[in-house]
Amino acid sequence: MYSYEEEQKRLTKLWQEVLSDEDEHYSSQDEESLFGDVYLSDEYQCESSVDSESSSKRTSSKLRKRRHKKHPPKNGEKHQKHPITGNEPSTSATGAKTSSNVSTEAQHVADVIETVIANMTQDSDSDSDETLLPSTTDAATQNANITWGPVTGNNLRQIMFSEANTVGFDPQIHENFHDKTPCEFYSLFVNDDILELMVTNCMLQFFLVTLLLFFEKVVETNRYAAQCLAKNQLRRARITSWHDTTVPEMKKFLGIVLWMGLCQFPTLQAYWSKSPIYKNFITGVMSRNRFQLLSKMLHFSDNSEVTEDRLQKLTPLVLKLKEVFQRIYVPGEYVCIDETLVPFQGRLKFKQYIANKRHKFGIKVFKLCLEGGYTYDFKIYCGKEQTDGGGVPTNVVLNLMKDLLHKGRTLCTDNYYTSVTLAHELLRRETHLIGTLRTNRKFNPKNVITKKLKLGETIAEESNSGIVVQKWKDKRDVLTLSTKYTDEMVTVQRRRGEVCKPKNVIEYNKFKAFIDIADQKKSYNSSLRKTLKWYKKLAIELLTGTAFINAYIAYRDIANEPMSITKFRESVIFGLLQLEEHEQTVTTNDHKLVNLGRKLRRRCVACYSQHSQEMGRKEALKKTPQSMLKCEACDKHYCLECFF
Structure with missing residues (x-):
């Protein structure tokens, strides 16, 4: 692909050739306009290589002669105005153009070509960092004057982290929540304010019917449900049985959604099935019809207010979650930015495709994560935006880091974000950058990019602005950029022995894992289900995924109690559903032993438990006797001595 300067030179040269041919042509003929479609359509083409001057003249002359013979102007027919200049072509009746007019219009067309190419270059790659922010003239000057040389470390800036004493959760949260339950930690993030938002915008107070349905008085507590009721034309529709919902009922709704992630059935109706295969306690908590109505009416904004915001249906929820995430936690020195994908295959204008993700189609969410996988901020990608450049x-x-700049932090990014331009922008804002780098980024050192390395070799260069770009050969070339470290090599221990790796690579792997940990924890027992409404799926992801993981991290840090994420989820579910954790919700039959025969013998569970505590599992497997007797109620094997 041609660069901007090469494309401009090529088009200008071609246009000058056209003008030189036109001067010769007008001296003998007067059949066609100077700026007619004949000349532009044949010469204004992108070719694989620039032809020689004689070849271009010869080709354009042949095409013009062929076109003139084929389509001569008819008598009395006027030439159309040119689409660029708006001028009508001159004919023999009006006289030939002078050389001054030709040069004036040539300059005008050259300006038009330059403008078109500039716009085309800007729009062709909006996702790349080839363009600079126009407001940051200092960074633009740095990019233009950048020079590369050997790595000495003299140009690296020493920026001190200024919030080292306040990192972590708010001390007030530590004081008030050190003895709280997992459900109360989850309520810290998904608080009553968010639940009230869901109740107000999802539910309605059912309208009263008076005077034999001729006059209706509607008391509105949920706009969306009221709109659905107003449109309803069916007398026996399920929505006509609607009644007011409350915050406790919405907590039960979230608890059921979280529980469905633990116990996944093939269909939603199977959770309320009377079949013994799907037997569970959920029918005593909420009916199927009520759960489906709540799912259908789930809403977070007013549909009557139409704006240009594509996230209008989720903006109130997003703002409240961000406020909670950022209010109770102060980020440390190292932060990480990366994107994640919420799976969705329905119709959506800003649906994305990322080939290297497990779910290739979905909604892209940019996240800023901290140590342990805590999500501090996020941004939902809604397509190309009108930016300043x-x-x-x-x-x-810059959007996600706006509240964390000028404090000496270090940002870790992958090669989608990292560039010399971004490094200059962050250095101007007292922030370091570490990340992998793409070879085709602008202002990269050519000596490092083109160098061929053998296994274990490395090469690096340092810029006069304090940026180190290093290439290291592992299984493949690894290109990194850092404004904090030099090209120092560190010895690390592997299974097969010691290996020397660049410090930049070690630090990148360490801090880039922040968002990987968050995605890993979020993937356990996901509550997402198929739906046609994108905002409902994204809302469930934020409430039962991102907010839930933050609550789990807060519980482990503040309560200082080790607990697996599955146990934490179970405890939150018990709290939301208002059940006792040791409550027996399923009635069982009377305990009795059944003889299954020698072929179905199993070890006695009571004997095995006793032996394993005394002598370990291996010895317990040898010492524990096998029994043919099985308890129908417990579904376990016992020997006669242990059962009675």
């Missing part, structure tokens, strides 16, 4: 990666980073 910077690419999408740079704008995303």
Whole structure:
């Protein structure tokens, strides 16, 4: 692909050739306009290589002669105005153009070509960081004057982290929540304010019917449900049985959604099935019809207010969650930015495709994560935005980092975001950058990019602005950028022995894992189900995924009690459903032993439990006797001595 300067030179040269041919042509003929479609359509083409001057003249002359013979102007027929200049072509009746007019219009067309190419170049790659932010003239000057040389470390800036004493959760949260339950930690993030938002915008107070249905008085507590009721034309529709919902009922709704992630059935109706295969306690908590109505009416904004915001249906929820995430936690020195994908295959204008993700189609969410996988901020990608000039990666980073700049932090990004331009922008804001780098980024050192390395070799260069770009050969070339470390090599221990790795690579792997940990924890027992409404799926992801993981991290840090994420989920479910954790909700039959025969013998569970505590599992497997007797109620094997 041609660069901007090469394309401009090529088109200008071709246009000058056209004008030189036209001067010769007008001296003998007067059949066609100077700016007619004949000349533009044949010469204004992108070719694989620039032809020689004689070849271009010869080709354009042949095409013009062929076109003139084939389509001569008819008598009395006027030439159309040119689409660029708006001028009518001159004919023999009006006289030939002078050389001054030709040069004036040539300059005008050259300006038009330059403008078109500039716009085309800007729009062709909006996601890359090839363009600079126009407001940051200092960074633009740095990019233009950048020079590369050997790595000395003299140009690296020493930026001190200024919030080292306040990192972590708010001390007030530590004081008030050190003895709270997991459900109360989850309520800290999904608080009553958010539940009231769901109740107000999802539910309605059922209208009263008076005077034999001729006059209706509607008391509105949920706009969306009221709109659905107003449109309803069926007398026996399920929505006509609606009644007011409350915050406790919405907590039960969230508890059931979380429980469905633990116990996944093939269909939603199977959870309320009377078949013994799907037997569970959920029918005593909420009926199927009520759960489906709540799912249908789930809403977070007013549909009557139409704006240009594509996230209008989720904006109130997103703002409240961000406020909670950022209010109770102060980020440390190292932060990480990366994107994640919420799976969705329905119709959506800003649906994305990422080939290297497990779910390739979905809604892209940019996240800023901290140590342990805590999500501090996030941004939902809604398609190309009107920006001041910077690419999408740079704008995303500056948007997510806006409250964390000028404090000496270090940002870790992958090669989608990292660039020399972004490094200069962050250095101007007292922030370091560490990340992998793409070879085709602008202002990269050519000596490092083109160098061929053998296994274990490395090469690096340092810029006069304090940026180190290093290439290291592992199984493949690894290109990194850092404003904090030099090209120092560190010895690390592997299974097969010691290996020397660049410190930049070690630090990148360490801090880039923040968002990987968050995605890993979120993937356990996911509550997402298929739906046609994108905002409902994204809302469930935020409430039962992102907010839930933050609550789990807060519980482990503040309560200082080790607990697996599955146990934490179970405890939250018990709290939301208002059940006792040791409550027996399913009645069982009377305990009695059944003889199954020698072929179905199993070890006695009571004997095995006793032996394993005394002598360990291996010895217990040898010492525990096998029994043919099985308890129907417990569904376990016992020997006669242990059962009675």
